[in-house]
Amino acid sequence: MITKKIVVACGTGGITSRNIGLKIKDYLAGKGIEASVETCKLVEVKEVAATQHPDLVCSASALPSLDCPTVRATAILTGVGADRVLEQIYDLLK
Structure with missing residues (x-):
């Protein structure tokens, strides 16, 4: 099975992105x-994406062009519309 690489960014690169x-x-x-x-961290996302080549x-938060x-995964935190966002992520990676 191929492992998909995902980068999750937030303001501090801490709890929000981990959750x-x-x-x-x-x-x-x-x-x-x-x-x-x-x-x-959100300020590092361009560099991380350029060097890690995530899927x-x-x-x-809003992301720069990559x-x-x-x-945008806000719904995963709030729970409102989370299923739709998770399905979108699945569709992008399958």
């Missing part, structure tokens, strides 16, 4: 997709 990342990883595992999740970048798919 989003864990929920994404668990959801994808349930769909048969293995994922590795790296977290970073996807997610954030609860050379990979991006998803």
Whole structure:
């Protein structure tokens, strides 16, 4: 099985990005997709994306233009519309 690389960014690269990342990883595992999740600060996301070449970048905040798919993942934190966002992530990675 190929592991999909996901970067999740938030203001400090801490709890918010970790929570989003864990929920994404668990959801994808349930769909048969293995994922590795790296977290970073939002100000680092361009550099991390350029050097790590992730399959996807997610954030609860607006993301800059990157050379990979991006998803605004605020709904995963709030729970409102989380299923739709998780399905969008799955569709991008399958």
